[in-house]
Amino acid sequence: MISDSHLTRLAGDIELASKRVQRFAPSTPVLKIPMLNRLIDGQVFLKAECLQATGSFKIRGALNFMSKLREQQQTTRVVAFSSGNHGIGVAYAGMCLGIKATVVVPYDAPLAKVSRIQELGAEIVFYDRFRQNREALALELQQSRSCALVKPYDDWDTIAGQGTCALEALEQAGRAFDSAIICTGGGGLSAGMGTYLRSKSDSTQVYTAEPHGWDDHRISLLAGSRTEAPADGSDWCDGLLAPIPGELTFAINQANSAFGLSAGDDAIFDAMKLVREGLGICLEPSGAVAVASVLSHPETFRGQRVLVTLTGSNVDSDKFATALRLAG
DSSP states (O other): OOOHHHHHHHHHHHHHHHHHHHHHSOOOOEEOOHHHHHHHTSEEEEEEGGGSTTSBTHHHHHHHHHHHHHHTTOOSEEEEEOSSHHHHHHHHHHHHHTOEEEEEEETTSOHHHHHHHHHTTOEEEEEOTTTSOHHHHHHHHHHHHTOEEEOSSSSHHHHHHHHHHHHHHHHHHSSOOSEEEEEOSSSHHHHHHHHHHHHHOTTOEEEEEEETTOOHHHHHHHHTSOOOOOOOSOSSOGGGOOSSOOHHHHHHHHHTTOEEEEEOHHHHHHHHHHHHHHHOOOOOGGGGHHHHHHHHOGGGGTTOEEEEEEOBOOOOHHHHHHHHHHOO
8 A cells, every 4th residue: 555655755766866867868848739728728738758868758767777776786787578668768778877688578569669679789588478478587587697677667766767757847847737647558657757746736636548448547546456458459559558557556546546548549640640740759659648638538628737748759650650641
């Protein structure tokens, strides 16, 4: 169970993590698209994590976790499992910190993400997502190599690193938000950001944003316990296909009174097109789900100041072009 004291400690750890993260990952901008402001008759603040050197927010958690390892001189090697963006973050952090990284990646991961992990110097171990358990495989590698496992979301230091995104957004926007809509897979970004935002204003409503059919957080938050997603949605959002919330991340999101939203493929394609035309940014489908949630539920945010995450830009060109063709 997550208590108020736990949330207070996490908010403090997010502030400590900020120095570790910003050493190699400078602040990303907060951007605006007038059409979104008009849609809700309010203000939509787009936190552009897609502009990170790694193309996603995942660098934050990896840098905090691995910097602490380096400070404590605990290891010179790490293992991670990832559908892509976390692996890129771990590989990048390893390059910055002089730590060798091995990443367990599904055979069908997007080529853009696999290529980026390799370019950053990490070793890749492929697995079959339908026949093998990626975490079990990573644990075997960790034990055989006597190194640390960098979890993608269900770890306190990873969550603290991800939470630095909210610290920056508050500084950039100047005051608290009424709501925050956060792209959610395992729940680390929403747990970290939600905790920090609510530590500064407990009236801020936190929303997780997921694709239809993979909305395990929405279902779990309504049920009051961790519940698997039906897993009957498309695989467009390859970075958000976690079947069930993490234990720690769900407990934190629940303690922060988070509420779940989901969006369909059509809204996700429209969001990708809107951001491309409005900002010149190519979002991956997973990175567009929070914007898609605004498009799908504008009445929920009428007249508000809303923080929305743009979480990733690592998308194959053919996939992006297809999404734009399918957009309305």
